Amino acid sequence: MIPANFDFHCHSSVSDGLLPPAEVARRAAGNGVDLWALTDHDDLGGLDIAQATAREAGIRFVPGVEISIEWREMPIHIVGLGFDWHHPALVDGLTELRSGRLERARRMGEALDAIGIPGVFAGAMGYVTNPNLISRAHFARYLVSIGIARDTSGVFQHYLTPGKPGYVDHRWASLADAIGWITAAGGVAVVAHPGRYKMSGGDMRKFLDEFKDLGGQAIEVTSGSHSPDHVLHFARLARHYAFHASRGSDFHGPEESYVDLGRLPPLPQDLKPVWRLLDLS
Numbered sequence: 327m328i329p330a331n332f333d334f335h336c337h338s339s340v341s342d343g344l345l346p347p348a349e350v351a352r353r354a355a356g357n358g359v360d361l362w363a364l365t366d367h368d369d370l371g372g373l374d375i376a377q378a379t380a381r382e383a384g385i386r387f388v389p390g391v392e393i394s395i396e397w398r399e400m401p402i403h404i405v406g407l408g409f410d411w412h413h414p415a416l417v418d419g420l421t422e423l424r425s426g427r428l429e430r431a432r433r434m435g436e437a438l439d440a441i442g443i444p445g446v447f448a449g450a451m452g453y454v455t456n457p458n459l460i461s462r463a464h465f466a467r468y469l470v471s472i473g474i475a476r477d478t479s480g481v482f483q484h485y486l487t488p489g490k491p492g493y494v495d496h497r498w499a500s501l502a503d504a505i506g507w508i509t510a511a512g513g514v515a516v517v518a519h520p521g522r523y524k525m526s527g528g529d530m531r532k533f534l535d536e537f538k539d540l541g542g543q544a545i546e547v548t549s550g551s552h553s554p555d556h557v558l559h560f561a562r563l564a565r566h567y568a569f570h571a572s573r574g575s576d577f578h579g580p581e582e583s584y585v586d587l588g589r590l591p592p593l594p595q596d597l598k599p600v601w602r603l604l605d606l607s
């Protein structure tokens with residue numbers, strides 16, 4: 327059966343989303359999504375309940391994850407889809423990857439303290455729902471709550487992005503690691519929201535060359551993070567590289583996300599949808 331509305335990128339409270347995985351599953355179904363993946367950052371802990379709830383709600387489910395990597399010192403996200411979520415290479419790789427987040431968060435707290443905003447580490451921890459997965463989004467929520475900016479985008483813009491006082495460098499996984507873990511576990515590697523990376527056109531092509539050489543097969547073309555121009559641009563790149571195309575809202579929560587689950591345009595018609603690479607039985 328051909329899906330009418332697939333959404334392969336969103337978050338639950340297992341990472342930095344606001345709703346528990348079961349609620350995300352029910353919301354996806356309620357919004358008319360008929361093929362759905364949960365893609366929490368660096369953590370597989372929501373997949374069992376997401377799968378069970380998707381089944382109850384009558385929608386098809388694909389296991390997913392969004393892996394934090396660095397490429398030439400740039401932070402990039404790689405989505406994995408349709409893997410065995412008990413595979414040791416993937417499970418162990420992600421456990422190791424998560425382990426650096428707490429120390430990074432402490433350093434972010436110190437950096438903000440140094441510019442006269444004290445107590446932010448403890449404050450951000452108050453927003454964390456999975457102790458192994460503290461993200462900049464939790465810092466942003468706390469900083470909004472104390473009136474540092476009106477919304478989380480304002481916090482990111484002024485405090486939490488490279489060059490801003492609360493940003494600290496961090497060693498994430500490599501591109502080869504992320505693609506290796508995903509493919510070892512039988513999954514498909516997808517470049518998440520390529521329009522968000524501040525890369526030159528030349529660097530983007532080098533990145534996509536490497537991604538393809540390492541076994542990457544798809545890129546997000548329609549994304550909650552993409553403008554209509556991004557969609558046209560990355561559709562062209564998908565054709566050029568013969569990549570399959572993915573579509574995902576990157577939903578984090580009702581009040582926070584601009585795009586709700588499943589509420590985004592369809593993929594350009596000539597592209598090969600990434601679900602064709604998955605075993606949907």
Ligand code: AMP
Pocket residue numbers: 342367394460461462463478479482483578
């Ligand atoms: P981290 O994995 O800790 O580096 O945090 C990355 C997360 O922060 C992303 O997945 C988003 O949830 C959030 N984020 C990053 N940039 C922005 C932004 N400009 N505005 C709002 N949220 C953002």
Ligand code: MN
Pocket residue numbers: 337342343367461463578
């Ligand atoms: Mn996030």
Ligand code: MN
Pocket residue numbers: 392403518519
């Ligand atoms: Mn991302």
Ligand code: MN
Pocket residue numbers: 335336337392576
């Ligand atoms: Mn995401």
